[in-house]
Amino acid sequence: MSNNQADxxxxxxxxxxxxxHFHVLRDIDLQVRRGERIVIxxxxxxxxxxxxxxxxxxxxxQKGKLTVDNLELSDDxxxxxxxxxxxxxxxxxxxxxxxxxxxxxxxxxxxxxxxxSKVEAEERAMEQLQRVQIAEQxxxxxxxxxxxxxxxxxxxxxLCLTPQVLLFDEPTSALDPEMIKEVxxxxxELAEQxxxxxxxxxxxxxxxxxxxxxxxxxxxxxxEENNPHDFFNRPRNERTQAFLAKILTH
Amino acid sequence: xxxxxxxxxxxxxxxSAITVLLGTLLLYVLSQVWGWGISHAVWVADAEQCxxxxxxxxxxxxxxxxxxxxxxxxxxxEAQWRPLLATLLLMALLLASCVRLFWKPWLAALWxxxxxxxxxxxxxxxxxxxxxxxxxxxxxxxxILLASLSxxxxxxxxxxxxxxxxxxxxxIRSLCTVYVELIRGVPLISVLFMASFLFxxxxxxxxxxxxLLRVLVAMILFAGAYLAEVIRGGLQAxxxxxxxxxxxxxxxxxxxxxxxxxxxxxxxxxxxxxxxFISTFKDTSLVxxxxxxxxxxxxxxxxNSDPDWLPYKxxxxxxxAAIYFVFCFSLSRYSQWVERQVSRGKxx
Ligand SMILES: Nc1ncnc2c1ncn2[C@@H]1O[C@H](COP(=O)(O)OP(=O)(O)OP(=O)(O)O)[C@@H](O)[C@H]1O
Ligand SMILES: [Mg+2]
Numbered sequence: 191m192s193n194n195q196a197d198x199x200x201x202x203x204x205x206x207x208x209x210x211h212f213h214v215l216r217d218i219d220l221q222v223r224r225g226e227r228i229v230i231x232x233x234x235x236x237x238x239x240x241x242x243x244x245x246x247x248x249x250x251x252q253k254g255k256l257t258v259d260n261l262e263l264s265d266d267x268x269x270x271x272x273x274x275x276x277x278x279x280x281x282x283x284x285x286x287x288x289x290x291x292x293x294x295x296x297x298x299x300x301x302x303x304x305x306x307s308k309v310e311a312e313e314r315a316m317e318q319l320q321r322v323q324i325a326e327q328x329x330x331x332x333x334x335x336x337x338x339x340x341x342x343x344x345x346x347x348x349l350c351l352t353p354q355v356l357l358f359d360e361p362t363s364a365l366d367p368e369m370i371k372e373v374x375x376x377x378x379e380l381a382e383q384x385x386x387x388x389x390x391x392x393x394x395x396x397x398x399x400x401x402x403x404x405x406x407x408x409x410x411x412x413x414e415e416n417n418p419h420d421f422f423n424r425p426r427n428e429r430t431q432a433f434l435a436k437i438l439t440h
Numbered sequence: 441x442x443x444x445x446x447x448x449x450x451x452x453x454x455x456s457a458i459t460v461l462l463g464t465l466l467l468y469v470l471s472q473v474w475g476w477g478i479s480h481a482v483w484v485a486d487a488e489q490c491x492x493x494x495x496x497x498x499x500x501x502x503x504x505x506x507x508x509x510x511x512x513x514x515x516x517x518e519a520q521w522r523p524l525l526a527t528l529l530l531m532a533l534l535l536a537s538c539v540r541l542f543w544k545p546w547l548a549a550l551w552x553x554x555x556x557x558x559x560x561x562x563x564x565x566x567x568x569x570x571x572x573x574x575x576x577x578x579x580x581x582x583x584i585l586l587a588s589l590s591x592x593x594x595x596x597x598x599x600x601x602x603x604x605x606x607x608x609x610x611x612i613r614s615l616c617t618v619y620v621e622l623i624r625g626v627p628l629i630s631v632l633f634m635a636s637f638l639f640x641x642x643x644x645x646x647x648x649x650x651x652l653l654r655v656l657v658a659m660i661l662f663a664g665a666y667l668a669e670v671i672r673g674g675l676q677a678x679x680x681x682x683x684x685x686x687x688x689x690x691x692x693x694x695x696x697x698x699x700x701x702x703x704x705x706x707x708x709x710x711x712x713x714x715x716x717f718i719s720t721f722k723d724t725s726l727v728x729x730x731x732x733x734x735x736x737x738x739x740x741x742x743x744n745s746d747p748d749w750l751p752y753k754x755x756x757x758x759x760x761a762a763i764y765f766v767f768c769f770s771l772s773r774y775s776q777w778v779e780r781q782v783s784r785g786k787x788x
Contacts, residue, residue: 248684274690285685289704289782298699299689351689 198257199224199355199386200245205254207240214240215251216410224354227387229397229418232407233433238390241407242357245388246277259354275303278348282360284340286332292319292343293328296350304351311350318346322376338369342376349380356380358389392437398422406430487748494751502752503759506742510756513578513738519570523581526561529554530581534588538774540781551592558585574652578733578741580763586656586734587721593660594720598667603697605668606675616668623665628726631658636730655727663720670712674705707782714775718768735760 200222207215214237222228230238243249244256247263247270256263258273287295296315300306306314319325322342324335332340341361348356358377362370374396381387381400391397397404397418404421406414406429414427425431449459480497482489483504490499503510512520533554536542562581565571577585604616623631635658636651643649678701686696706713728737739756743749 246688248687271690271692274688277688279685279688281681281685283679283681285679285681287682287685287700287704289707299691302695302699303690347689 197223199226199259200388201255201257203255203257205244205251205256207244207249207251207253214410215244218254218412220405220412220415222386222388225384225386227381227400227402228389228405229401229403230388230390230405230407231392231394231397231433231437232413236407237410238407239359242279242359242388242390245355245357246274246279248279275351276353277355277357278351278353279357280341280344280348280359280361282364284332284337284344284364286340286344286347288332291329291331292324292335295332295343296347299347300350315346315350318349319343321349321379322346336369337365338372341365341369341373345373345376345380353385355386355388358387358391360390360392362391362393394422394437406433408433490752498755498758499752500755500759502743502749502755505749506746506756507759509579509742510735510739510760511579513582513733513741514576515578515581516570516572516576519564519572522561522564522569522572523577523579526558527581527584529561530558530584530588534584555589574650575731577652579738580735582727582732582734583721583724586659586724586727586732589656590659590663590720590724591717593656594663594667594716597660597664598671599702601664601668602671602675605672620665620668623662624669628659628662628723629729631662632726632730634658651730652732655730655732659720659723659727663716663723667713667716670709670716671705673712674707674709675701677708678705710779710782711775714771714778718771721767721771722764735763 198221200220202218202220205215205218206213218241230241232238240249244251244263245258250265251263259276261269261273263269263273286292287298290298293312293315296318297306297308297311300311300314301308316325316328319328322345324339324342324346327335327339327343332343335343345361361377362373365373370393374393377387377389377396378400389396389401401418403415404418405412406421406425406427408429414421414425414430416426421430422434425434450456476496477498480493482493482497482499482501485501485505487501490501493499508517508520512523515523533550536550537547560566560569562577563572563574601616601620604612605620607613607616632655635654639654640648682700682704683696686700691699724734725736727734728740731737733741739753739760743753743756
């Protein structure tokens with residue numbers, strides 16, 4: 191492990207992706223260190239979702255090299271399975287399983303994928319529910335919960351698989367304003383515990399206080415990356431400046 | 441009550457007139473039906489009496505006289521306790537299979553066990569039971585056997601076909617599509633004809649597959665294609681996010697289908713599935729044309745050869761119609777119950 195790749199949790203090397211003729215990711219180069227917290231922002235349609243969905247191969251890239259914990263993503267199903275065990279994902283629309291109770295949502299994958307016993311899986315699930323402060327909702331169905339509660343369940347669900355990387359795709363965009371904070375609080379707490387995080391969000395307050403690095407994307411390219419302080423106070427690229435001007439005036 | 445009547449039936453002159461007209465018509469029809477079916481009807485198995493009452497009253501005597509043949513077809517008379525017992529067993533199992541609590545692996549084992557017992561009872565040839573070949577099976581036992589095995593066989597086939605049509609693999613997708621479209625393009629009768637007359641021509645000389653088995657397979661293949669389309673409708677209603685969440689949690693294809701996608705997809709199409717089961721149940725009446733005497737066929741057997749009773753075939757038909765109705769109505773009540781079950785815990 192002397193080779194310096196080992197230091198990176200995720201590494202994009204000249205990654206390209208097309209949807210038909212549409213070039214959605216262009217020569218993406220990005221290295222993410224273990225435990226690093228990255229916020230990705232950019233205008234709608236710039237490829238942010240596509241970028242992070244390539245990491246657990248919900249989308250496949252067509253050119254370039256993408257490695258997660260030194261495993262190169264390809265059509266190899268075994269590798270894919272390995273990677274998905276390491277990488278958890280939280281979606282904008284929560285994507286809880288509506289036919290299962292909250293507790294069953296949390297225990298399903300540990301039982302099926304990690305082959306835990308039901309008792310053990312439920313024990314762990316309750317721990318995670320306590321961590322996101324909704325243990326008392328364990329036996330309800332997802333649609334009986336508020337949006338903020340559902341998103342916290344979704345976070346707890348991925349945590350039950352003890353992932354090394356967490357991907358968030360606009361986790362607060364579908365929430366009413368009064369619920370955003372409860373979800374951001376949970377995410378902040380996670381960030382403090384050293385888990386590698388990539389988060390697509392326009393919550394600039396969160397980015398400032400939590401991120402190690404902010405990445406700005408436009409038209410399928412990473413246009414600018416910097417630490418949050420410099421990113422917000424001294425953006426170099428004019429597209430970043432225009433974007434920030436728009437967002438921060440809200 | 442009175443206000444309801446006034447608001448809905450007599451709210452103006454025109455509507456009042458229609459209400460009176462239709463009401464009179466309804467009363468007239470009911471009194472005719474009552475007169476023919478009940479008050480002037482003959483209830484005993486007496487052909488003389490039936491003959492005198494002809495035109496004025498129904499002859500339910502035909503049912504009293506012929507019910508053993510109608511229910512059991514050509515099955516040897518003295519041995520009819522065997523199909524009776526076999527059918528009761530199978531129906532008990534069907535009822536048990538309706539209860540969610542029993543959906544455990546042992547239920548599948550029980551099915552195998554009951555089917556073996558069913559076959560031994562019906563066919564005999566062991567344990568001192570005289571052999572009764574399948575061409576002598578008939579009536580209600582045959583109807584229930586065909587219907588339940590068609591449904592049990594068609595369901596997994598349909599799930600696989602539906603998944604196949606939604607698959608990412610082009611070869612599997614086109615195979616399933618071609619299959620479904622081919623089967624849907626022909627009537628059941630022609631599939632049955634093929635199974636019973638055409639298929640044997642392609643078999644090596646000297647080998648033969650029981651006609652009942654061939655017809656059963658034909659019915660499964662046919663019902664499966666229709667049911668597959670119902671289930672596919674359910675699959676299409678599942679949002680993409682469910683697949684993505686399942687995939688991101690590392691579930692394999694079959695885990696995802698079995699635990700996430702199918703339970704939701706099937707729940708959304710319960711009415712369609714039950715509809716399919718009911719029509720499959722009634723489709724069994726078509727196997728008469730390939731000389732299997734299920735309920736409808738055994739009615740023909742019972743009266744066609746007996747000139748005394750032939751005039752009262754209509755009453756016989758009404759009798760078996762009532763049997764069909766009891767089964768189909770139970771199925772549809774069950775369907776409503778299932779719907780209520782699956783919608784528990786949902787808030788929309
Ligand atoms: N399955 C698809 N097929 C074709 N084009 C797609 C598909 N998914 C996304 N795109 C296109 O790719 C581009 C990037 O999409 P992506 O969802 O990554 O953007 P985004 O930066 O996440 O935007 P948003 O802020 O709106 O979520 C968009 O122009 C979108 O229309
Ligand atoms: Mg997006």
